[in-house]
Amino acid sequence: MKDIVILDHVTKRFGDFTAVDNISLKVEKGEIFGILGPNGAGKTTTINMILGIIPITSGTIIVNGINVSKDPSKVKQQIGFMTQETVVDADLTARENLEIFAELYHIPESYKEKAIRKALEEAELVEFANKKAGTFSGGMQRRLNLVRAMIHEPPIVILDEPTTGLDVYNRLHMWEHIRELRKRGTTIILTTQYLEEADDLCDRIAIIDHGKIKAIGTPSELKRLVSEGSLLEIIVKNSDVEKITNILNSLGIEPKIENERIRASLPHGKEKLLSKIIELSEKEKIEILSIGLHLPTLDDVFVKLTGSALRDSIGEFKSNFVRFR
Amino acid sequence: MSTIKDALSIYKRDMLIFKSRLKANLIRSIIFPLVILLFFGNLGQTAYQVPIGVVNLANNKMAFDLISYLQSQNTLKLQTMSEALGFSALSNGTIAALIVIPPGGNSIYIYYSPTSSNAQYVLPAIESAASKFELNIETREPTQLLYLPQKSNSNIFVGAISGLEINYLTFLIAGVIAMVAAFSSMMNIGFTIISERQLGNLKALFLTPLSSLSYILGKLLSSLTQGLIYVSLVIIIGIPLGEMFAMGFIPTVLLTLFLSSLLLLGFSGLAILLALRTPRVDIYGIIANTIVLPLWFLSGAFFPTSLMPQWMQSISAVDPLTYAVNGIRSVMIAGTYPISQALIDVSILVLFAAFTILLAKKLFKLNV
Numbered sequence: 001m002k003d004i005v006i007l008d009h010v011t012k013r014f015g016d017f018t019a020v021d022n023i024s025l026k027v028e029k030g031e032i033f034g035i036l037g038p039n040g041a042g043k044t045t046t047i048n049m050i051l052g053i054i055p056i057t058s059g060t061i062i063v064n065g066i067n068v069s070k071d072p073s074k075v076k077q078q079i080g081f082m083t084q085e086t087v088v089d090a091d092l093t094a095r096e097n098l099e100i101f102a103e104l105y106h107i108p109e110s111y112k113e114k115a116i117r118k119a120l121e122e123a124e125l126v127e128f129a130n131k132k133a134g135t136f137s138g139g140m141q142r143r144l145n146l147v148r149a150m151i152h153e154p155p156i157v158i159l160d161e162p163t164t165g166l167d168v169y170n171r172l173h174m175w176e177h178i179r180e181l182r183k184r185g186t187t188i189i190l191t192t193q194y195l196e197e198a199d200d201l202c203d204r205i206a207i208i209d210h211g212k213i214k215a216i217g218t219p220s221e222l223k224r225l226v227s228e229g230s231l232l233e234i235i236v237k238n239s240d241v242e243k244i245t246n247i248l249n250s251l252g253i254e255p256k257i258e259n260e261r262i263r264a265s266l267p268h269g270k271e272k273l274l275s276k277i278i279e280l281s282e283k284e285k286i287e288i289l290s291i292g293l294h295l296p297t298l299d300d301v302f303v304k305l306t307g308s309a310l311r312d313s314i315g316e317f318k319s320n321f322v323r324f325r
Numbered sequence: 326m327s328t329i330k331d332a333l334s335i336y337k338r339d340m341l342i343f344k345s346r347l348k349a350n351l352i353r354s355i356i357f358p359l360v361i362l363l364f365f366g367n368l369g370q371t372a373y374q375v376p377i378g379v380v381n382l383a384n385n386k387m388a389f390d391l392i393s394y395l396q397s398q399n400t401l402k403l404q405t406m407s408e409a410l411g412f413s414a415l416s417n418g419t420i421a422a423l424i425v426i427p428p429g430g431n432s433i434y435i436y437y438s439p440t441s442s443n444a445q446y447v448l449p450a451i452e453s454a455a456s457k458f459e460l461n462i463e464t465r466e467p468t469q470l471l472y473l474p475q476k477s478n479s480n481i482f483v484g485a486i487s488g489l490e491i492n493y494l495t496f497l498i499a500g501v502i503a504m505v506a507a508f509s510s511m512m513n514i515g516f517t518i519i520s521e522r523q524l525g526n527l528k529a530l531f532l533t534p535l536s537s538l539s540y541i542l543g544k545l546l547s548s549l550t551q552g553l554i555y556v557s558l559v560i561i562i563g564i565p566l567g568e569m570f571a572m573g574f575i576p577t578v579l580l581t582l583f584l585s586s587l588l589l590l591g592f593s594g595l596a597i598l599l600a601l602r603t604p605r606v607d608i609y610g611i612i613a614n615t616i617v618l619p620l621w622f623l624s625g626a627f628f629p630t631s632l633m634p635q636w637m638q639s640i641s642a643v644d645p646l647t648y649a650v651n652g653i654r655s656v657m658i659a660g661t662y663p664i665s666q667a668l669i670d671v672s673i674l675v676l677f678a679a680f681t682i683l684l685a686k687k688l689f690k691l692n693v
Contacts, residue, residue: 051532053528053531073536076533077534085525087528091342091345092341100337101533104331104533104534104535106327132345149529
């Protein structure tokens with residue numbers, strides 16, 4: 001079985017608000033699959049449906065051959081999930097935290113102690129095993145959170161913004177952990193707000209906005225959606241915008257203008273035009289403040305597909321409102 | 326099978342959390358009852374109290390209400406006693422008057438010594454109490470004994486401890502126990518569930534194959550355990566304050582804990598039901614207080630329900646707390662818990678618990 005998680009025309013409505021609109025996607029076994037989207041795009045709702053903790057309005061979700069709507073408790077054994085917020089029982093020790101979850105995941109009594117020890121080692125918390133989790137630093141709590149969510153060694157792990165709020169050390173530790181998991185054959189689905197993280201870690205990415213899938217593919221496939229070649233970005237004084245636009249037009253380039261920032265995509269093989277632009281600008285006495293050529297990043301993909309930057313506070317407000325209504 | 330196992334894991338988790346905050350939990354739980362007992366219970370303590378005796382041969386609701394009412398009078402210091410002890414106490418002047426409540430009838434008999442000035446002082450109070458209950462009064466001097474109990478009735482008194490002082494404080498303790506049971510379940514479990522949801526712990530638990538039934542059972546069990554610890558504390562606090570164990574120490578404590586358990590289960594069910602549907606702690610606090618405070622005041626925790634206006638009495642009759650308070654008071658003070666009354670109290674409390682718990686299960690909503 002190649003596809004371990006299958007979403008087939010899945011829709012979720014809260015009242016008359018459609019949070020997830022007819023999404024279909026397949027996650028392959030053993031890959032790291034990223035879900036990107038602005039806040040309120042439907043990422044969390046999608047994940048909650050895969051986890052079986054909110055009912056699906058219509059469509060089917062199959063996890064490792066199990067229909068989520070029909071057998072939610074069996075699906076839960078298949079998935080380890082770490083929420084966006086770090087969630088540990090602050091009044092319990094690290095060991096007690098792990099013990100309760102080992103029991104709730106029905107880990108056999110004979111293996112329980114071993115599973116707990118292994119988790120403590122993985123989280124580098126062996127010497128803090130009997131300290132209350134509430135006294136831990138953010139990074140320690142996060143690591144405990146991760147190993148607790150995976151104490152039953154599930155074939156699929158879902159991480160909701162796993163590195164948000166972590167310092168550099170803990171972020172790198174988390175990335176390493178995620179790669180380590182994949183090496184062991186675990187399938188990983190993650191959402192993130194860091195595009196470089198998605199670019200670095202993910203084998204494939206789905207970009208979601210307004211409850212719909214905008215694009216799905218490998219990072220390089222997605223980047224090719226923006227431009228086959230490179231992206232040109234020029235910043236000049238406001239008064240010079242028209243002149244430089246004329247130059248670009250004369251070279252057969254169609255720019256997009258945002259105030260004094262001019263962007264355009266250069267098809268593959270036309271990178272040499274950069275020097276020509278500089279040359280012509282000097283002739284016209286245009287003062288160039290900045291000029292550059294770069295390969296498209298996921299940022300560019302994201303802006304192109306969703307028309308917004310990743311952080312969108314209005315979207316956040318809306319999603320909370322819907323949730324608590 | 327796994328339902329029970331999961332419930333025990335939830336129970337274990339809650340109890341570990343409870344244990345880790347043990348000191349704060351215990352201190353918080355005794356402040357309220359302690360303040361109420363010390364302040365309310367001692368309100369009438371400085372007033373001059375006239376000792377009177379009560380011989381209760383009726384052991385029915387009327388008798389109980391009358392005694393409760395007299396206990397709430399701060400000018401009277403009530404002692405229950407056997408008839409033999411009563412008459413001897415009256416003749417040697419230990420008590421100013423003796424009230425005899427005969428079985429069944431709608432009369433009471435008041436015996437007093439005409440030489441006692443105190444008797445003249447308390448008679449109007451007793452008469453007004455009796456008229457409240459629409460009882461006929463026959464006052465007699467000790468030499469004119471109208472009613473002498475038959476031998477067969479004497480065994481009603483087997484469990485009664487005579488000569489114990491009953492004052493308002495002892496009257497209050499049953500009410501405070503019921504209050505602690507109701508409040509601890511409403512507040513502890515409710516606030517825990519809401520903060521667990523806000524912190525994400527609730528979602529984390531339900532990411533495991535945990536069923537809502539297991540979760541509810543685990544929560545009920547931990548709320549029951551914690552509530553019983555709090556109730557036991559009140560019983561212990563009550564001892565130096567003049568708490569009574571009219572049925573004997575062990576039966577009194579066991580029956581009190583049993584009645585408290587039913588109350589704890591009922592209110593815990595209600596708390597789960599409300600907490601899972603209330604988004605915020607502050608709103609939950611308002612709702613919980615709006616429900617529990619009136620129920621508590623209407624239950625007769627502070628004063629006999631018979632003193633309330635009719636409309637309040639009708640509400641009181643459907644208030645589960647009323648039955649718990651009545652039951653605990655019968656056990657603690659009257660020393661007898663007639664089977665007919667026990668059946669009513671227990672079945673109402675069981676119904677209340679079953680209703681709230683089943684509704685909590687039916688309306689369970691994760692709301693993550």
